[in-house]
Amino acid sequence: MRRNLMSAGATASVLLLVLAACGSSGESSGGDSSLAGSGSGADCKISDDVPVAAAFSLTGAAGQYGAGQKNALELAVEKLNAVGGVTYKLTVEDDQTDPKQGIQLFEKFVNDGTSIIVGPTLSNTAMQTDPVAQDGKTPVLGVSNTAAGITAIGDYVFRDSLTEDAVIPQTIKAAKETLNLKDVVVMYSNDDAFTESGYKAMASALKKEGVTISETLTFSKSDTDFHAILDKVKKEKPDALVVSALVDAAVPLVTQAREIGVDVPIVGGNGFNSPAMIKGAGEAAEGVIVGAAWNSAADNEQNQMFLKDYKAKFNADPDQFAAQAYAGMQVIDNAVRRGCSGEREDIKTNLSKVKDLPTVLGDFSIDENRDAVQTALVQVVKDGKFAILQ
Amino acid sequence: MQQLMDGIFLGSIYALFAVGYTLVFGVLDRLNLAHAAVFSAGALVGIEVVTRSGLSIWLAVPIVMVVGALLGLIIERVAFRPLNGRHDAHFAGLISSIALGAIIIALLQARYGPDTTRFPPEVFPKKRFEFLGATVSLLQVLILIISVGLVVLLTWLVAKSKLGRGMRTIAENPHAASVLGINVNRVTSVTFAISSALGAAAGVLFTLNVNTAQLGIGHAVELKGLAVIIVGGLGSLPGALVGGVVLGLAEVYAVNYVGSSWRDMVAFGLLFLILVVRPQGLFGARKKREV
Numbered sequence: 001m002r003r004n005l006m007s008a009g010a011t012a013s014v015l016l017l018v019l020a021a022c023g024s025s026g027e028s029s030g031g032d033s034s035l036a037g038s039g040s041g042a043d044c045k046i047s048d049d050v051p052v053a054a055a056f057s058l059t060g061a062a063g064q065y066g067a068g069q070k071n072a073l074e075l076a077v078e079k080l081n082a083v084g085g086v087t088y089k090l091t092v093e094d095d096q097t098d099p100k101q102g103i104q105l106f107e108k109f110v111n112d113g114t115s116i117i118v119g120p121t122l123s124n125t126a127m128q129t130d131p132v133a134q135d136g137k138t139p140v141l142g143v144s145n146t147a148a149g150i151t152a153i154g155d156y157v158f159r160d161s162l163t164e165d166a167v168i169p170q171t172i173k174a175a176k177e178t179l180n181l182k183d184v185v186v187m188y189s190n191d192d193a194f195t196e197s198g199y200k201a202m203a204s205a206l207k208k209e210g211v212t213i214s215e216t217l218t219f220s221k222s223d224t225d226f227h228a229i230l231d232k233v234k235k236e237k238p239d240a241l242v243v244s245a246l247v248d249a250a251v252p253l254v255t256q257a258r259e260i261g262v263d264v265p266i267v268g269g270n271g272f273n274s275p276a277m278i279k280g281a282g283e284a285a286e287g288v289i290v291g292a293a294w295n296s297a298a299d300n301e302q303n304q305m306f307l308k309d310y311k312a313k314f315n316a317d318p319d320q321f322a323a324q325a326y327a328g329m330q331v332i333d334n335a336v337r338r339g340c341s342g343e344r345e346d347i348k349t350n351l352s353k354v355k356d357l358p359t360v361l362g363d364f365s366i367d368e369n370r371d372a373v374q375t376a377l378v379q380v381v382k383d384g385k386f387a388i389l390q
Numbered sequence: 391m392q393q394l395m396d397g398i399f400l401g402s403i404y405a406l407f408a409v410g411y412t413l414v415f416g417v418l419d420r421l422n423l424a425h426a427a428v429f430s431a432g433a434l435v436g437i438e439v440v441t442r443s444g445l446s447i448w449l450a451v452p453i454v455m456v457v458g459a460l461l462g463l464i465i466e467r468v469a470f471r472p473l474n475g476r477h478d479a480h481f482a483g484l485i486s487s488i489a490l491g492a493i494i495i496a497l498l499q500a501r502y503g504p505d506t507t508r509f510p511p512e513v514f515p516k517k518r519f520e521f522l523g524a525t526v527s528l529l530q531v532l533i534l535i536i537s538v539g540l541v542v543l544l545t546w547l548v549a550k551s552k553l554g555r556g557m558r559t560i561a562e563n564p565h566a567a568s569v570l571g572i573n574v575n576r577v578t579s580v581t582f583a584i585s586s587a588l589g590a591a592a593g594v595l596f597t598l599n600v601n602t603a604q605l606g607i608g609h610a611v612e613l614k615g616l617a618v619i620i621v622g623g624l625g626s627l628p629g630a631l632v633g634g635v636v637l638g639l640a641e642v643y644a645v646n647y648v649g650s651s652w653r654d655m656v657a658f659g660l661l662f663l664i665l666v667v668r669p670q671g672l673f674g675a676r677k678k679r680e681v
Contacts, residue, residue, distance in 0.1 A: 229650050
C-alpha cells in the first residue's frame with residue numbers, strides 16, 4: 001500500500017514536472033516581450049505572470065527549514081498578487097537537501113525561462129547550484145545562505161540573509177553599550193570553519209569597540225565537558241564571556257558555566273540563535289545575548305502583519321527562515337516594479353538598486369557586493385524566550 | 391581550589407567507567423571494548439526513562455543499571471563465551487567486543503537517532519554551594535559520592551564476598567576454579583553484568599554532569615578509560631579510582647596552566663610518563679601471576 005502510494009506520488013510529481021516545464025517554456029518562447037510592462041513602481045503593469053522558481057530543502061536533513069520557507073514564499077506571492085499590476089507565478093521544488101538534486105533543479109529553471117530563482121536552503125548547496133544560474137545568466141536570490149563567498153560566485157547571485165560577519169559586530173556593539181563591557185574572555189571551537197570565522201569576526205569587533213580580550217580559550221567541537229576551561233574563565237573574572245560555538249556545544253557550555261558559578265553575561269554567535277539552545281540549557285540560558293537577522297518580537301508594522309497572516313494561513317509561528325523568505329519576495333517585487341520588467345537582465349540590474357525598502361526584516365538594502373544590509377536584532381534570553389535587548 | 395574540585399569530579403566519572411573495564415580484565419584477562427557502547431546506551435536509555443515516564447533520576451539510575459547489567463550478560467554470552475578455549479581468545483574477544491559495540495551503537499541510532507539529547511532541565515535541582523572558595527553543585531557532589539561509593543562497594547565485594555572469592559579464583563586459574571566446584575560461567579556472567587551496570591551508570595552521571603548526550607559520548611571516554619586502567623594498574627580497582635582522579639586533575643590543570651588546546655597532549659603525556667617510570671601502573675602488583 002505504502003509502495004503504491006509512493007509510486008503514485010512519484011508518477012504524479014513527474015507528470016507535474018513535465019507539465020510545468022511545458023507550460024512555462026511555451027510562455028517564455030511566446031512572451032519574452034510581454035514580461036516588460038508599462039509604468040513604474042506602484043503603477044507598473046506587466047501583462048504576463050512573472051515566473052519565480054524556488055529550490056528549497058523540503059525533505060532531508062534541512063527539511064525543517066525548507067517547509068517554513070515554502071510557506072512564507074507562497075504567502076508573500078499571494079499578498080503581492082492581490083496588489084495588482086504585477087502577478088507572480090511561483091514554482092517551489094524540493095532539492096532534498098542534496099546539492100546534486102539542487103543542480104538539476106537549477107538547470108531546469110535556467111532552461112524554462114524562470115525570471116529569478118530563490119534559494120537554495122543551505123549554503124553548501126548554494127556553492128554548487130549558484131554557478132549554474134550564473135552561467136545561465138539567471139538571477140538567484142539566496143534567502144538563507146549565510147556562508148562567506150556565496151555572492152562572490154558571480155554578479156547574478158544575490159542574498160537577503162545577513163552573514164554572521166554582519167551580525168556579530170552589531171551584537172558586540174550593542175552588548176558593549178548595554179553591559180558596559182571592559183574586558184572579556186573569548187571561547188571558540190577551533191576545529192570548525194564556521195565557528196572559527198565567527199571567532200575572527202568577534203575578535204575584530206571587540207578590538208574595534210575597545211574591549212580588552214583578557215584570555216582566548218579554544219576547545220573542540222566534539223567536546224562536552226567544559227568545566228576545566230570554565231574554571232579558567234572564572235579565575236579571570238571577565239565582564240562577559242563571548243563564545244563562538246555550534247548549538248551542540250553551546251548548551252553544555254552555558255549550563256556548566258552557570259553550574260560552577262560563572263554568572264557573567266554570555267554573548268554568543270550564530271550557533272546560540274536557536275530555540276534548541278534555550279530548551280536545552282533551561283534557566284541557565286537566561287541572559288544569553290545573541291544577534292539575529294529577525295526576531296518575532298520586532299515591532300515594525302510589516303513584521304506584525306506577517307506574523308498574523310502566517311499564523312492564520314498555516315496555524316504555526318514563522319521562524320527566521322520563513323521571515324527571510326518572505327522578505328525575499330518583497331525584495332524581488334521591489335526590483336521588478338522599479339524597472340517594471342520581469343526580464344532576467346532587468347531584475348538583475350534592479351536588485352542592486354534595492355535601498356531602504358521596508359520589509360518584514362526592517363529597512364532593507366542590497367549593497368555593491370550583492371549582500372544584505374539591514375540592522376541586526378540583538379536578542380537576550382528572558383523568561384525562556386528571545387527578547388530584544390534594550 | 392575550583393580546579394581541584396572539578397578535576398576530582400571529572401576523575402570520579404572516569405574512574406566509575408574504568409572500574410568496569412578493569413573488573414572484567416582483572417577476572418578474565420580480557421578487554422571488553424563494547425564497554426563504551428554500554429556507556430552511551432546508559433545515557434540514552436536514562437534520558438528516555440526520565441523524559442517518558444517522568445520518573446525521578448533516583449529511580450532512573452537503578453533502572454539504567456539493570457539495563458546495563460542485561461547488556462553485560464548479552465556481551466558475555468555473545469562476544470566472549472563462544473570464544474572460550476581458543477588459543478587467540480584474548481585477541482578474538484577484543485575484536486568480537488568491538489563488533490558487538492558497533493551493533494549496540496547502530497541499534498541505539500535506530501531508536502534514538504543521531505541528534506544530541508539531554509535530560510530535561512528540571513530533572514535535578516540546580517543547587518550550588520560554596521566550598522573552600524569553589525562553587526560546587528549538588529549534582530557534582532552526588533556524582534562523587536555515587537562513584538566512590540560504587541568503587542568502594544565493589545572493592546569490598548571482590549575482597550570479601552563469596553562471589554568475589556570466586557572471581558579471584560577464576561582470575562588465578564579458571565581450570566582450578568572449576569575443579570574446586572566454582573560455577574565459572576555463572577561467576578563470569580555476573581562479573582560482566584556488574585561491570586556493564588557500572589558503565590551504564592557512569593553514562594547517566596556523565597550526561598548529567600555535562601548536560602548533553604549523543605551516540606558518540608562513549609567514544610570520548612573510551613580511550614580515557616583505557617588510559618586510566620593502564621595507569622592505575624590493570625585489574626586493580628583502587629588503581630582505577632586513583633588513575634581516574636589523576637587523569638581528571640591532569641586535564642583540568644593542563645587547561646588552566648598550559649592552554650586549552652593542549653589538554654589531551656598534557657594529560658596523556660603525563661600518563662605516558664607515569665608508565666615510563668612505573669610500567670606496571672600505580673597499583674599494578676599482579677603482573678607476575680600471568681607467567
